[in-house]
Amino acid sequence: DAMVIQNPRYQVTQFGKPVTLSCSQTLNHNVMYWYQQKSSQAPKLLFHYYDKDFNNEADTPDNFQSRRPNTSFCFLDIRSPGLGDAAMYLCATSREGGAYGYTFGSGTRLTVV
Amino acid sequence: GENVEQHPSTLSVQEGDSAVIKCTYSDSASNYFPWYKQELGKRPQLIIDIRSNVGEKKDQRIAVTLNKTAKHFSLHITETQPEDSAVYFCAAGSGTYKYIFGTGTRLKVLA
Numbered sequence: 001d002a003m004v005i006q007n008p009r010y011q012v013t014q015f016g017k018p019v020t021l022s023c024s025q026t027l028n029h030n031v032m033y034w035y036q037q038k039s040s041q042a043p044k045l046l047f048h049y050y051d052k053d054f055n056n057e058a059d060t061p062d063n064f065q066s067r068r069p070n071t072s073f074c075f076l077d078i079r080s081p082g083l084g085d086a087a088m089y090l091c092a093t094s095r096e097g098g099a100y101g102y103t104f105g106s107g108t109r110l111t112v113v
Numbered sequence: 114g115e116n117v118e119q120h121p122s123t124l125s126v127q128e129g130d131s132a133v134i135k136c137t138y139s140d141s142a143s144n145y146f147p148w149y150k151q152e153l154g155k156r157p158q159l160i161i162d163i164r165s166n167v168g169e170k171k172d173q174r175i176a177v178t179l180n181k182t183a184k185h186f187s188l189h190i191t192e193t194q195p196e197d198s199a200v201y202f203c204a205a206g207s208g209t210y211k212y213i214f215g216t217g218t219r220l221k222v223l224a
Contacts, residue, residue, distance in 0.1 A: 031210050033211070040200075040217070040219075041216070041217070042202055042214040042216050042217050043157065043214055045211055048210060050210055055210075055211075094210065100145075101159035101162050102147075102149075102159065103159075104156040104157050104158070106156050107156055
């Protein structure tokens with residue numbers, strides 16, 4: 001089935017140790033997003049790609065970076081994770097055109113110790 | 114910028130009753146309004162959406178209404194079942210490839 005796959009489902013990292021989360025999609029969607037979701041809160045957009053065009057949200061910390069080497073893959077790099085970065089990280093895709101719903105991946109739950 | 118308010122934050126209903134969740138948005142250019150259901154520990158899933166050229170859309174027990182003049186839209190769930198228990202998020206977008214989410218409503222259906 002076409003879908004959005006995130007790996008790993010659970011990630012434990014040490015305070016300050018760089019970590020990379022991955023997302024792949026078989027939907028051939030142009031747009032890919034990274035959201036951060038903390039407990040009982042709405043997903044918060046970190047950045048999105050339209051094809052290779054990168055769009056950063058103004059309040060996304062510099063500690064967060066992203067790469068999209070091709071249509072299918074997108075990575076979230078956290079350069080120096082802090083305790084406040086513990087959250088669920090959701091990858092999503094959508095078709096171009098803007099007026100379509102997202103398809104979310106299952107998420108990666110990040111724990112910082 | 115766009116702001117989406119969602120009410121109530123929690124909602125408990127008896128099984129078989131109806132549930133209504135309301136959202137208001139600030140950007141008059143918004144033209145797409147999806148609703149997502151998120152069960153505990155799982156991904157948000159799109160359950161219904163509406164575009165600005167219609168006022169109501171229905172899919173079995175779920176319906177969404179849109180009032181563009183008042184800038185609000187609502188999710189209606191009829192004949193609620195325990196499996197409807199989840200957090201529901203509304204969102205609003207204007208075709209710029211990103212949507213602003215509401216703060217979520219935790220719906221609990223009591224058996």
